[in-house]
Amino acid sequence: MNPSNQHDEKKPFPWHLVFFLGPGLLIYVIFSVYPLLDTLVLSLYNEQQGQSHFVGLQNFITLITDDAWSHAFWNALSNNFTFFAIHMLVQNPIGLILAVLLSSPKLRLSGTYRTLIFMPTMLSVVIIGFVWQLLLSPIWGISENFLYSIGLGEYFDAWLGKESSALITLAFISVWQFVGIPMMLIYATLLNIPDDIVDASVVDGANSFQTFWHIKLPLILPTIAMVSILTFVANFNAFELIYAVKGALAGPNFSTDLMGTFFYRTFFGFQLQQGSASMGAAVATLMFLIILVGVMLFLFFIQRRIQRFQF
Amino acid sequence: MFNVRSASLETKTVTKLTCIAAIMLGSTGIAQAANGLSIESWRSDDANIWSDVIIPAFNKSHPDATVHFAPTPPTEYNSALQAKLKAGSAGDLITCRPFDTALDLYKDGHLANLNDLEGLKQFSDVAKSAWVTDDGKDQFCMPVASVIHGFVYNKEIFKELNLSVPKTRDEFYKTLDTIKSESRYIPLAMGTADQWEAATMGFQNIGPNYWEGEKGRKALLTGEGKLTDKAYVDTWQELAKWKPYLGRGFEAQKYSDSQNLFTLGRAAIYPAGSWDIQTFNNQADFEFGAFPPPVAKAGDTCYISDHTDMGIGINASSTNKEAAKIFLNWMASKEFATLYANEVPGFFPLSNHQIDIKDPVAQEFMSWRQQCESTIRNSYQILSRGTPNLENQLWNVSAQVINGTMTPEAAAKEAQDGLAQWYKPQQ
Numbered sequence: 062m063n064p065s066n067q068h069d070e071k072k073p074f075p076w077h078l079v080f081f082l083g084p085g086l087l088i089y090v091i092f093s094v095y096p097l098l099d100t101l102v103l104s105l106y107n108e109q110q111g112q113s114h115f116v117g118l119q120n121f122i123t124l125i126t127d128d129a130w131s132h133a134f135w136n137a138l139s140n141n142f143t144f145f146a147i148h149m150l151v152q153n154p155i156g157l158i159l160a161v162l163l164s165s166p167k168l169r170l171s172g173t174y175r176t177l178i179f180m181p182t183m184l185s186v187v188i189i190g191f192v193w194q195l196l197l198s199p200i201w202g203i204s205e206n207f208l209y210s211i212g213l214g215e216y217f218d219a220w221l222g223k224e225s226s227a228l229i230t231l232a233f234i235s236v237w238q239f240v241g242i243p244m245m246l247i248y249a250t251l252l253n254i255p256d257d258i259v260d261a262s263v264v265d266g267a268n269s270f271q272t273f274w275h276i277k278l279p280l281i282l283p284t285i286a287m288v289s290i291l292t293f294v295a296n297f298n299a300f301e302l303i304y305a306v307k308g309a310l311a312g313p314n315f316s317t318d319l320m321g322t323f324f325y326r327t328f329f330g331f332q333l334q335q336g337s338a339s340m341g342a343a344v345a346t347l348m349f350l351i352i353l354v355g356v357m358l359f360l361f362f363i364q365r366r367i368q369r370f371q372f
Numbered sequence: 373m374f375n376v377r378s379a380s381l382e383t384k385t386v387t388k389l390t391c392i393a394a395i396m397l398g399s400t401g402i403a404q405a406a407n408g409l410s411i412e413s414w415r416s417d418d419a420n421i422w423s424d425v426i427i428p429a430f431n432k433s434h435p436d437a438t439v440h441f442a443p444t445p446p447t448e449y450n451s452a453l454q455a456k457l458k459a460g461s462a463g464d465l466i467t468c469r470p471f472d473t474a475l476d477l478y479k480d481g482h483l484a485n486l487n488d489l490e491g492l493k494q495f496s497d498v499a500k501s502a503w504v505t506d507d508g509k510d511q512f513c514m515p516v517a518s519v520i521h522g523f524v525y526n527k528e529i530f531k532e533l534n535l536s537v538p539k540t541r542d543e544f545y546k547t548l549d550t551i552k553s554e555s556r557y558i559p560l561a562m563g564t565a566d567q568w569e570a571a572t573m574g575f576q577n578i579g580p581n582y583w584e585g586e587k588g589r590k591a592l593l594t595g596e597g598k599l600t601d602k603a604y605v606d607t608w609q610e611l612a613k614w615k616p617y618l619g620r621g622f623e624a625q626k627y628s629d630s631q632n633l634f635t636l637g638r639a640a641i642y643p644a645g646s647w648d649i650q651t652f653n654n655q656a657d658f659e660f661g662a663f664p665p666p667v668a669k670a671g672d673t674c675y676i677s678d679h680t681d682m683g684i685g686i687n688a689s690s691t692n693k694e695a696a697k698i699f700l701n702w703m704a705s706k707e708f709a710t711l712y713a714n715e716v717p718g719f720f721p722l723s724n725h726q727i728d729i730k731d732p733v734a735q736e737f738m739s740w741r742q743q744c745e746s747t748i749r750n751s752y753q754i755l756s757r758g759t760p761n762l763e764n765q766l767w768n769v770s771a772q773v774i775n776g777t778m779t780p781e782a783a784a785k786e787a788q789d790g791l792a793q794w795y796k797p798q799q
Contacts, residue, residue: 129759129793199621200629222565222623224777310764312567313623314772329451332568333756333763335472 097349104342113339120343134344136315137323138351140228144319145296147232148239153288155236156243157281161273163244164251175248179241186238190305193234197221221306224316231317235302239295243288250284251277283367290359297352300325320348408438409695410463411684412456414449421715429711430702437695457482457687464690465699468513468683470502471752477685478505478512484686486511489697491704498586498746499722502680506754513683514700515722517712520737521577521677524644524652526637527659529557537663541610544666548617551640559617561639562774563625570770571763573643574614576749578665579607580675585747592750595797599788600781608773608780615776623775631655646737649718653731662736664744678746680722713738758794765790 107116124130159178163171181189196202197220205217220230254277262272300321303311309331311318326334328341411422422441430439442463444452450473456462457477466483468474477483486492487510492500495515503513525537533555538544551559564570583589583603591597598604619625619633634642635655642648644662652660667674684703686696702708709721710728717734720741721727729735756763765787772778778786792798 129790194624194626197624198629199624200619200633219621219624222563222621222625222775224775308566310567310767312768312771313564313775314768314777331761331764332767333472333752334759334761335476335757 100342100345100349103339104346106339108337108339120340121347124340124343124347130340133315133318133323134347137318137320140317141297141299141319143228144232144235144299145293147229148236148292148296149289151233152236152240153243153285153292156240156288157247157285159240159244160247160251161277163248175245178244181238182241184238186301187305189234189238190302193237194221194306197230222313224313227307227313228317231302231306234306235299238302242291246288247281247284250281254280286359286363286367290356293355293359294352297348297355320344320351324348408440409465409692409699410440410442411465411467412449412453412463413441413443413467414446414469415467415682415716416443416445418716419443425715426708426711429707430699433702434698437699439699453477460689462687464687464692464696466513466685466687467516468503468685470680470683470748471754472757474503474513474683474685475505478510482688483512484688484690484693486514486685486700489514489700491701494704494723494725496722496724498748499680501753502748503683503685513685514704515680516682516684516703517716517719518678518722519681519718520646520720520740521573521679522644522646522662522664522737522740523577524634524642524648524660524662524733526557526634526640526656527661528637529555529640537661538666539663540670541666541668545613548641552617555640558619558633558639559641560614561630561633561642562614562618563622563627563630564771564774565624565626565629567767567771569627569630569643570611570774571766572749573645574611574774575607575766575770576677576679576751577643578610579604579750580677580745580747581665581667581672582607582610583750584673585675585745589747589750589753593754593797595795595799598798599791600784604787605780605784608770608783611770611773612776612780615774618774646718646720646734649731649733649737650716652733653717660733662733664740674740674744675747676740676744677749678720678741679748679752682719755791755795758791760790760793762787762791 104120105115105117106113107119124134162168163175165171168174197204199205199217199219205214208214208217218226220226258276259272262276267275297320299319303317303319303322304325307317309322309326311322324341324344325331327344328336328338330336413422419441427439427441431437440463450469453462453466454477457466457480462482466477468477468483474483489511492511492514499515499518500511503515504511529535529551530537533550535547535550536543538547548559551557562569562573580588583591583597583601588597588603592599615622619639625633630639630642631648631651633639635652637656637658664674664676684700686693686700690696704723706723706725706727709723709725712719713721713727713729713734714731717729717731718737720734720738729738751763751766769778769783769786773780773783788798
């Protein structure tokens with residue numbers, strides 16, 4: 062350290078900070094912050110015949126209380142919660158189990174399994190939707206014959222076309238596609254657990270289930286929490302799979318309508334329905350708020366209580 | 373800004389940037405060339421026909437004109453056109469969607485008024501109705517083509533089972549019963565997964581016979597008729613009767629599945645739009661024919677959905693309006709009508725000329741115009757302006773009626789309630 066610096070009252074302006082942070086910040090502001098704020102502002106306006114005027118919260122009130130809109134809105138929201146619940150109850154536990162199995166040192170070819178299970182995540186949703194529609198198709202699909210060959214043929218149905226099963230089927234397809242992500246994240250955390258802790262538990266007489274339950278699970282909880290929040294955000298932004306398989310009208314009888322498809326119809330319009338930018342912005346704002354509230358609740362009630370361990 | 377910057381760069385970079393700019397412009401439909409005309413369209417399937425047949429034919433009589441056909445894929449057309457019109461880079465001639473989509477463009481000042489266009493005299497009022505203002509005063513697009521609904525059938529299967537073409541509803545269901553009981557063929561190739569077939573090939577196809585075409589459609593507009601009237605409930609009741617004749621798992625059967633079932637010879641009858649003719653010509657290796665929606669009793673007046681689907685107008689900010697008008701007048705001629713009908717079978721010219729169509733199935737469809745009364749889809753004019761959207765509702769309830777998850781009465785009530793929420797004459 063040069064002592065003369067301490068006497069120098071004028072510190073040079075930290076240009077390097079501007080230099081390194083500037084470009085990123087600029088891109089973030091232009092492409093993320095500004096559109097977001099603009100959407101929030103747009104949702105407070107109403108557009109008619111090319112003239113837009115300020116209406117305050119009217120769009121939101123219409124959306125939540127007016128019969129023409131609220132029915133579709135609540136339907137999409139509740140479908141979205143079902144969609145999320147299925148991911149939490151199926152995708153993440155399966156991801157966890159796969160990660161534990163993969164990290165077992167006795168497993169051979171674990172690299173191959175890892176790649177294969179992660180593969181669907183890298184495919185385009187449109188391809189996934191197309192392939193699964195073919196697999197499940199009552200006309201050309203192989204799933205019916207497959208079920209017959211294992212003696213369950215009578216349970217086969219046109220799942221994607223029935224109001225009672227379409228959303229669940231789509232959720233399972235989505236689970237199949239994205240199960241690789243929780244698996245990878247949890248797997249990486251499991252690999253980080255030092256062997257000596259596990260060895261110590263074995264020396265203490267714990268069997269492998271006890272080792273998992275008392276040693277490994279507490280150590281990967283922060284990752285599971287993070288996976289949950291990622292699932293939440295991804296599910297409430299979900300749109301592509303439904304659009305690729307069922308179209309923007311999310312049939313039958315809107316049983317597969319999610320917030321994303323509802324937004325699409327509102328903002329861009331559909332067939333003879335003219336799109337409305339301001340109403341669409343209101344739906345987008347509500348989606349943003351729902352996700353924001355969800356993430357905040359998570360931060361306050363769960364994230365703060367999770368203990369992190371340093372090895 | 374782009375130009376100023378690039379000027380200060382090295383020549384090489386400038387060339388590169390110009391190339392990029394040229395490519396970008398090219399993709400948004402160039403041909404703003406001197407005295408050239410550029411056509412905006414969503415019929416990218418027909419691009420070759422325009423550039424190889426139609427435009428050369430125009431050039432025979434008008435050798436100086438250069439016309440460029442610049443299509444955008446159908447799903448992107450509306451938004452892409454909107455953006456181009458706002459930016460001032462749209463072509464001189466604009467292909468118009470029917471009713472409100474085009475009407476909005478006219479109201480926003482993007483389409484020129486065509487009231488004094490000579491060629492318009494070649495079209496009937498019904499044909500022009502899709503592109504006039506609500507008060508009927510201003511015409512902003514010239515009709516080009518319509519699509520007709522009906523049923524297409526596999527002639528070989530009909531021969532094998534000794535079936536004749538059904539004329540009445542009783543005969544229609546007898547035919548379906550025979551196919552169902554005496555063969556392994558699927559009687560009716562239609563699914564409800566995409567929903568629109570249920571409304572377009574189902575409801576709007578057989579419906580005009582019940583609501584007497586234009587009469588019923590006009591009554592809905594004035595509020596004298598309601599969707600809960602007997603005619604509409606009966607239409608949905610007939611749709612509900614289709615269920616046992618559809619293929620197994622039809623709830624998950626998509627539009628392309630239905631097309632494939634028919635062209636592979638696994639289904640006997642296909643509720644069709646005339647645009648399917650092209651696909652079937654390419655894919656089916658058997659002979660097929662067509663019949664109009666069956667009527668109640670032999671000798672009843674038949675009604676067909678002859679839906680005005682495509683028009684063409686002039687960009688209000690075009691610098692080349694005179695040339696555009698010459699082209700439009702040529703499009704109203706018999707020469708164009710004959711060319712178009714034969715090159716794009718299944719899209720029928722709307723002008724009053726008598727023309728010969730060589731494709732036998734297209735000819736069959738076209739011949740119904742003489743025997744039957746024409747109407748258009750009843751949800752298209754004005755009735756789909758509000759929320760909830762009538763067209764979307766018709767898709768939804770028609771699909772549910774066929775699936776058996778909704779009664780015809782409930783379907784009628786839901787559609788009527790939706791319409792009554794915002795449409796004054798129906799309240």
